[in-house]
Structures are given as C-alpha cells and as structure tokens.
Amino acid sequence: MSACAGVFAVSCEPVTEASTLQTERQLNRFFxxxxxRALRIAEIAVRDRDEALDLVQNAMIKLARNYVSRPSDEWTPLFYRILQNGIxxxxxxxxxxxxxxxxxGRTPDNEYDPIAAAPDHNERTPDEHLENAQAMESLESAVGRLPTRQREAFMLRTFEGLDVAGTATAMGISEGSVKxxxxxxxHSLRETLGEHWE
Amino acid sequence: MNGPNTHDDERLAEQAKALFDDSVERLDAATLSQLNQRRQAALAEVSNESSGVRWGRWMPATGVAAAAVIAVVMLQGSPVTPLPNGETTTASDFEILIGDDNLDMIEELEFYSWLELAAADSSDNVG
Structure with missing residues (x-):
C-alpha cells in the first residue's frame, strides 16, 4: 500500500505516526x-444555528479529507469555498x-421571519450591548436578503477579512467579479441600513 | 477615485465588521462547546477513515424507493425553481432527494404519515 494513502499524509514520503499527529494538530489549530467566525457566517446565511453547526462540521471533514495535502496558507480560502458550497x-x-x-399538502415551515429568527439577547445581554445586538440583527437581516454572490463576497471580505484573491478562490470566481x-x-446595504446606522 | 460614497462604504464595512466581531466574541459557552465537539468529531471521523475504519453509510432500500417515487411524481413537468435570492437550482432535484444526507426529510414524511393515521384512528375511536 502506498505510503501517501493516509488522509493526514502531507506528502508521499513515508508517513510516520509523528508526522500524522503533527498534521492533525495543525488542522485542529486551524479549525x-x-x-x-465560520459558524456565524453560516448562521447568517441559513438563519439556523444547528444547521450552521452541521455545515461547519461538514466543511471541516471535507477539508481534512481532500485538501490537507495543500499548503496550509491555502486552507482558509479552501475551507470557505467548501462552506459556501455547503450553504x-x-x-x-x-x-x-x-x-x-x-x-x-403541508405549508413549508421555514419561511423566514427575521423577528422570530433573531436571537434573543435581551435576557443575557447587558444593557450596554443591547444597541449593538439590535444593530447586528438589522445587519444580519439585511445581509441575509442580499443575492447569494453579493452576500458571499461581503461576508468573506468584511467578516472573515479575506483579500480579493482569497475571496475569489473561496467563491470560485474572478477577482474582478469579487470586486x-x-x-x-x-451599496445595497448602505441603502438599506444607512439611515439607521448614522 | 475616492468620493463621498467610497468613504461611506468604508465606514459601513468597518461598522459591520465591528458588529460581527462583537457577535463572535459573545457566542455563548454552550455553542463554543458544541463547536469544539464538532471539530473533534470531524477530525476523528477523517482519522478513522485513514486507518480503514469507515463507518457504514447505508440507506434503507425502502427509503430510496420512496424518495425515487416521490421525486418522479412530483417533478414531472415541474419548472426550474428559483432560490430565494433569484438564483436557479443547478443540481438535479432527484439527486438532492436521494442524497444520503436527506434521510431526515424522508423520516419527516414518514412521521407525518404516521401522524395522520394516528389522528384518523383517534377520531374513529371517539364516541
């Protein structure tokens, strides 16, 4: 059997237990x-925390299974590409x-109601955070209503802090399209939120 | 060109990032614990695969058959369905229906059928 067949093998050189363990630790740190941040990005996209947890876990599994041999500096855009595909x-x-x-004959029960779906921070959030929480709810709602590609570009660039090239890799499109x-x-968010955010 | 709009855009992005960062920081302990468990489970699953311990993913034949029948009947002549944000689906609905991660949907349908039968039985027994 080939020495590079192992999932955590990073090259085709003989795989020692130590190198496998090291790769596993590296992956653990990366995840x-x-x-x-990935959870919150997924949660904003699907508006459900449990579903977002599933999506993040699946993205972890797929990255570990298929792309661990890639240079670790490529992991972030690859991870978000997998996550966006999952979303x-x-x-x-x-x-x-x-x-x-x-x-x-059933009525779909997942029609989005931003008020019902918004997390209730009132019980556990101190008063000084209330304004932030409400602003975040407005932002989540507005971001959630953006077209898919715009939402992805905005969240990856602004929330995750990926550069244009990384965002292009994560979205599988050109840098020009990302821009x-x-x-x-x-522009759309400014129109939606602008007057409330001044 | 850096007009007033560009400045406003930058401000909005900065404000959005600050709010997002704050919401990440305020994730509760239960969620953080779940994230940790999910991470360990993901690593363990892939690690087990590498050592040849693949957990079986088999779908009951009745589930596949039920999904196939539903898909064929329901999708006959069905137009392409736009997604909420105006995009159209690219994957085959049939593939989605019989995908091995959609057992929960089949289970829900079975549950609804059972619920209807149970409700009918109870109404028959009344009086």
Missing amino acids: AEVER RDWHRRQSVRNRVMVWF THYSRAV
Whole structure:
C-alpha cells in the first residue's frame, strides 16, 4: 500500500505516526481559529444555528479529507469555498423540501421571519450591548436578503477579512467579479441600513 | 477615485465588521462547546477513515424507493425553481432527494404519515 494513502499524509514520503499527529494538530489549530467566525457566517446565511453547526462540521471533514495535502496558507480560502458550497446546497435542499411539503399538502415551515429568527439577547445581554445586538440583527437581516454572490463576497471580505484573491478562490470566481459583487453588496446595504446606522 | 460614497462604504464595512466581531466574541459557552465537539468529531471521523475504519453509510432500500417515487411524481413537468435570492437550482432535484444526507426529510414524511393515521384512528375511536 502506498505510503501517501493516509488522509493526514502531507506528502508521499513515508508517513510516520509523528508526522500524522503533527498534521492533525495543525488542522485542529486551524479549525479552532476559523470555526467561530465560520459558524456565524453560516448562521447568517441559513438563519439556523444547528444547521450552521452541521455545515461547519461538514466543511471541516471535507477539508481534512481532500485538501490537507495543500499548503496550509491555502486552507482558509479552501475551507470557505467548501462552506459556501455547503450553504448553497443547503438552500437547494430547502427548496426541494418545500416542494415536497407542498406536494403533501403541508405549508413549508421555514419561511423566514427575521423577528422570530433573531436571537434573543435581551435576557443575557447587558444593557450596554443591547444597541449593538439590535444593530447586528438589522445587519444580519439585511445581509441575509442580499443575492447569494453579493452576500458571499461581503461576508468573506468584511467578516472573515479575506483579500480579493482569497475571496475569489473561496467563491470560485474572478477577482474582478469579487470586486463587483462586493461593491454592489455594500451599496445595497448602505441603502438599506444607512439611515439607521448614522 | 475616492468620493463621498467610497468613504461611506468604508465606514459601513468597518461598522459591520465591528458588529460581527462583537457577535463572535459573545457566542455563548454552550455553542463554543458544541463547536469544539464538532471539530473533534470531524477530525476523528477523517482519522478513522485513514486507518480503514469507515463507518457504514447505508440507506434503507425502502427509503430510496420512496424518495425515487416521490421525486418522479412530483417533478414531472415541474419548472426550474428559483432560490430565494433569484438564483436557479443547478443540481438535479432527484439527486438532492436521494442524497444520503436527506434521510431526515424522508423520516419527516414518514412521521407525518404516521401522524395522520394516528389522528384518523383517534377520531374513529371517539364516541
């Protein structure tokens, strides 16, 4: 059996237990660094924390399974590319699920109600955070209503802090397209939120 | 060109980032614990695969058959469905329906069928 067959093998040189362990630790550190932001980005996109947790876990598994041999500085855009694909698939499944429910005479129960879906920070958030929490809710709602590509470009550039090249890799589009989607997203958000954010 | 709009755009992005960072910082302990568990589970799953311990993913034949029948009947002549943000689906609905991660949807349908039967039974027994 080939020595480079192992999932955590980073090259085709003989894989020692120590090098496998080191790669696993490196992955663990990487995931620990990105997981909280990734969770919030996924949560804003699908508006459900449990679903977002599933999406983040699946992205971790796919990165570890398929791309661990890539240089670690490529992991961040690759991880977000996997996550964004997962989010798009999630929306497709929701669309099909809704049609199945309608076919069975059920009303889809996932129609988004930003007020109902917004996290209730009132009980556990100190008063001084209330204004921030409300502003974040407005922002989440506005970002969630952006077209998919604009939402992805905005969240990856602004929330995750990826540069244009990294965002282009994560979205699988050209850098020029990233700039266009990002610019339109910001313009749209400014129109939606501007007067409330002054 | 750096007009007033560009300045406003930058301000909005800065403000949005600050709010997002704040919301990340305020994730509760239970969520952080779940994230940690998910990370460990992901690493363990891939690690087990590498050592040849693949956990079985088999779908009951009845589930596949049910999904296939539903897909064929429901999707006949069905137009392409736009996503909420105006995009159209590119993956086949059939593939999505029979995907091995959609068992929960089938289970829900079975649950609804059971619920209807149970409700019918109880109404028959009343009086």
